Amino acid sequence: MSAGVVAQIGAGIAPERTGRSEGVASMAETARPVAPGTDAGDDDALLARFAAGDQSAARLLTERHLGRVLALATRMLRDTAEAEDVAQEALMRAWRNAAKWEPGRAKFSTWLHKVALNLCYDRLRKRRSASLDDVAEPADDRASAQEGLEADERLAALKGAIETLPERQRAAIQLRHFEERGNDETAEILGVSVEAVESLLARGRRALRDKLAGQRAMLMEE
Amino acid sequence: MTVSDMTTTMMTMDDFEMRALAYGGDVGCWPEEDRAPARALADASPEAKAMLREARALDETLDLWEAPQPSEDLLARVLADAGTVAGEMRAAAPSPARPAPRPAGWAVRLFGGIGVRRSAFALAACLTLGFVMGTTMEREVLAPAPPPVETTAAPAVSVIDFAFAMEDDADLLLGDGTLL
Numbered sequence: 001m002s003a004g005v006v007a008q009i010g011a012g013i014a015p016e017r018t019g020r021s022e023g024v025a026s027m028a029e030t031a032r033p034v035a036p037g038t039d040a041g042d043d044d045a046l047l048a049r050f051a052a053g054d055q056s057a058a059r060l061l062t063e064r065h066l067g068r069v070l071a072l073a074t075r076m077l078r079d080t081a082e083a084e085d086v087a088q089e090a091l092m093r094a095w096r097n098a099a100k101w102e103p104g105r106a107k108f109s110t111w112l113h114k115v116a117l118n119l120c121y122d123r124l125r126k127r128r129s130a131s132l133d134d135v136a137e138p139a140d141d142r143a144s145a146q147e148g149l150e151a152d153e154r155l156a157a158l159k160g161a162i163e164t165l166p167e168r169q170r171a172a173i174q175l176r177h178f179e180e181r182g183n184d185e186t187a188e189i190l191g192v193s194v195e196a197v198e199s200l201l202a203r204g205r206r207a208l209r210d211k212l213a214g215q216r217a218m219l220m221e222e
Numbered sequence: 223m224t225v226s227d228m229t230t231t232m233m234t235m236d237d238f239e240m241r242a243l244a245y246g247g248d249v250g251c252w253p254e255e256d257r258a259p260a261r262a263l264a265d266a267s268p269e270a271k272a273m274l275r276e277a278r279a280l281d282e283t284l285d286l287w288e289a290p291q292p293s294e295d296l297l298a299r300v301l302a303d304a305g306t307v308a309g310e311m312r313a314a315a316p317s318p319a320r321p322a323p324r325p326a327g328w329a330v331r332l333f334g335g336i337g338v339r340r341s342a343f344a345l346a347a348c349l350t351l352g353f354v355m356g357t358t359m360e361r362e363v364l365a366p367a368p369p370p371v372e373t374t375a376a377p378a379v380s381v382i383d384f385a386f387a388m389e390d391d392a393d394l395l396l397g398d399g400t401l402l
Contacts, residue, residue: 050304053312058304066300071289084296091300095307155286177246177284183253201244209243209280 044103051099062091065109068179069116075174076120078163086123090116107185114189117171124167154212161211168192169204176201233259238270247278 043064049057069090073083093115094108101108162170168190175186176197183194190197238260245252249260264270 050308051311053308055304055308058308059301062297062300062304066292066297067289070292070296074289075287080290084293087292088296088299088303092303092307095304098307099311151286154283158283158287173284176244177281178287178289180251198240198244202240205243205246205277205280208284209276212280212283 043108044101047094047098047101047108048103050095051101058095061094061108065112066091068109069112071178072113072116072171072174073120075162075178076117076167076170077123078159082123086116086119089119110185110188113175113179114191117189120171121167157212157215158208161208161215164211165204165207169200169207172197172200173204173208233263235263235267235269238263239273242270242273242277246281247274247276248281249274 043061046057046061050061066087070083070087073086073090074080077083077086090112094112162173165173171190172186175181175189176183181189183197187194187197190200192200233256237256241252241256241260249257249264252260260270264274
């Protein structure tokens with residue numbers, strides 16, 4: 001994974017934004033890039049502080065986790081508005097459960113991603129059950145890919161290919177590749193065994209490789 | 223052969239391909255126990271090297287997909303939610319052990335804004351002062367005065383005087399007892 005991607009995932013908040021509200025401004029000013037292995041003990045302490053009435057703890061927790069939860073939801077759903085709703089709802093559940101949180105029993109980051117992922121699954125299932133006419137069509141990756149295999153087109157092809165993957169393969173790639181989570185934590189979030197994580201990753205990436213290679217071959221022929 | 227060498231030789235090409243597919247082209251991202259045997263196999267096998275190259279190409283394509291930063295609106299919404307929940311928790315929390323204010327009674331109505339405690343204190347002070355003054359006055363004013371020392375001899379003097387007076391009166395008596 002590139003350093004840029006790691007920094008982007010971890011940073012969470014862009015401090016250079018302008019025109020923000022007062023609350024957002026103070027949040028951005030205190031933003032710190034957070035490495036994937038955020039100290040779980042700190043999260044537990046922050047949750048306890050929030051439960052005791054300290055709202056600055058909520059701000060710190062949001063700084064740490066919102067960016068990554070949003071990234072997970074965005075890549076799962078490929079819809080910014082829906083991804084934002086999922087991220088907001090996941091954190092809302094964190095606030096509501098803060099008083100009941102048991103330090104050391106689970107890692108907050110793992111719990112939060114599990115909540116977000118389940119919300120994504122719910123939305124994907126609703127999409128499937130909805131009329132096809134009501135579902136926003138994904139970008140025509142084939143059409144854009146025909147213009148060449150530059151970065152934008154490769155990205156569009158990738159997004160199209162990932163969307164065809166089964167949910168859990170998609171989630172496994174998201175957690176392992178983009179978030180650099182270990183097999184144990186990925187397994188816990190997905191609710192599967194570590195062996196199953198490796199299998200999900202291998203099948204998902206093989207499917208991606210084959211789809212992208214197929215597109216490349218078609219483009220070469222044309 | 224060392225244990226490390228034995229471990230290195232235990233990774234088959236199928237295992238290597240499975241790991242490359244699952245974890246990508248950077249062996250440093252593989253499970254720790256697989257790294258040494260994988261590096262040894264990649265050094266020895268052009269086929270394994272090709273698998274890593276192919277996996278790296280997919281990694282680079284995946285890295286093109288950068289997720290969006292949280293918008294200002296989303297940040298504000300999340301913080302507003304936290305504020306709402308914090309308010310609900312405060313409202314639901316049991317109030318601290320402080321007696322509930324009692325309804326205004328006669329003392330409050332009587333003393334108005336001075337406060338019941340101050341009023342009660344003032345009333346108690348008045349009663350105490352009244353009691354002290356009352357008992358003092360009772361002793362000094364209302365109680366029967368002790369008989370003066372000189373009055374104790376008065377009866378004796380009076381009896382003598384009375385006796386002389388009787389004699390005088392006897393002198394004044396006539397024979398038939400009538401008093402002149």
